[in-house]
Amino acid sequence: MFCRRLGKLLKPWTGFWTSSREGAHNLASFQQASLLPQRKLQGLLFPFSELEPYLVSSAASGHFQLFQPSMEDIARAEKLFSSSPSHTIDYHTSAVRVDHAPSLSQPEVCFIGRSNVGKSSLIRALFSLAPEVEVRVSKTPGHTKKMNFFKVGKAFTLVDMPGYGYKAPQDFVEMVEPYLDTRTNLVRTFLLVDGSVGLQKADMIALEMCEEFSRPYAVVVTKIDKSSQGALLRRVLELQEMITKTAGCFPQPFLVSSVNFSGIYLLRCFIAHVTGSIQLGNT
Numbered sequence: 001m002f003c004r005r006l007g008k009l010l011k012p013w014t015g016f017w018t019s020s021r022e023g024a025h026n027l028a029s030f031q032q033a034s035l036l037p038q039r040k041l042q043g044l045l046f047p048f049s050e051l052e053p054y055l056v057s058s059a060a061s062g063h064f065q066l067f068q069p070s071m072e073d074i075a076r077a078e079k080l081f082s083s084s085p086s087h088t089i090d091y092h093t094s095a096v097r098v099d100h101a102p103s104l105s106q107p108e109v110c111f112i113g114r115s116n117v118g119k120s121s122l123i124r125a126l127f128s129l130a131p132e133v134e135v136r137v138s139k140t141p142g143h144t145k146k147m148n149f150f151k152v153g154k155a156f157t158l159v160d161m162p163g164y165g166y167k168a169p170q171d172f173v174e175m176v177e178p179y180l181d182t183r184t185n186l187v188r189t190f191l192l193v194d195g196s197v198g199l200q201k202a203d204m205i206a207l208e209m210c211e212e213f214s215r216p217y218a219v220v221v222t223k224i225d226k227s228s229q230g231a232l233l234r235r236v237l238e239l240q241e242m243i244t245k246t247a248g249c250f251p252q253p254f255l256v257s258s259v260n261f262s263g264i265y266l267l268r269c270f271i272a273h274v275t276g277s278i279q280l281g282n283t
């Protein structure tokens, strides 16, 4: 079903591959970010709150801030994303078919979305405190061709998926759909939507697919550094309207930038929470 629908979305694209790995960003750690002035820190921690002054409808306000952990929770979650001799974060393996996926008992989260939406970049940002973990990112779509499994100690596994929309319907049918359908240890799917362009037809199809599989999922709005606050707000409100019609989507979209680290600390904490790796103090 998904294959036929996505086939229509194929677009030709030319370009060249690049792959890069950088050392830890100076805002990679919440500890470093917490030295920033309060207002700036608030924006990095809870990017949605930055949009609030722009909200025209009070109905829109307050709808998204459902996951608001304390600073202590965020700091505790961050420890999970730092490697230590007793807690190794590392690339584990890749698979092109779900029956080749590693058999792991740890809770798992996966990242899906259109090609070039920023899945690999987001995973690299989440792992920025362990810069030795290589997560490959490309300027051209279709870079990630396999399901890539990353182990975070014994706590959980994170899976980078190939994107859809570029030479990918086949990948989706062979990998992503069966994975979402059968992976028993999958506790959350993150569906990424590009905040610099807003909801696209392929995103709507992916939302529909997530609904069909009836597994819990959340939307992550990527590349928020590329939009004005006003444009971002319009797109988030459009998304909110969609989310309210779903059954399985977490009501709060996570707004992130893998470039300036907005929303990364909060998402780390949410992942630590949904995988049962930390108990939140105040929720």
Ligand SMILES: Nc1nc2c(ncn2[C@@H]2O[C@H](COP(=O)(O)OP(=O)(O)OP(=O)(O)O)[C@@H](O)[C@H]2O)c(=O)[nH]1
Binding pocket: 113, 114, 115, 116, 117, 118, 119, 120, 121, 122, 136, 137, 138, 139, 140, 141, 142, 143, 144, 145, 161, 162, 163, 164, 222, 223, 224, 225, 226, 256, 257, 258, 259, 260
């Ligand atoms: N400005 C900005 N650019 C980003 C961000 N995240 C990703 N990008 C850029 O978007 C492009 C695609 O990023 P990837 O992370 O490779 O995207 P992907 O979803 O993994 O793509 P596929 O593997 O093809 O499915 C790269 O040029 C990234 O540098 C972001 O938060 N802000």
Ligand SMILES: [Mg+2]
Binding pocket: 119, 120, 121, 136, 137, 143, 144, 160, 161, 163
């Ligand atoms: Mg990728």
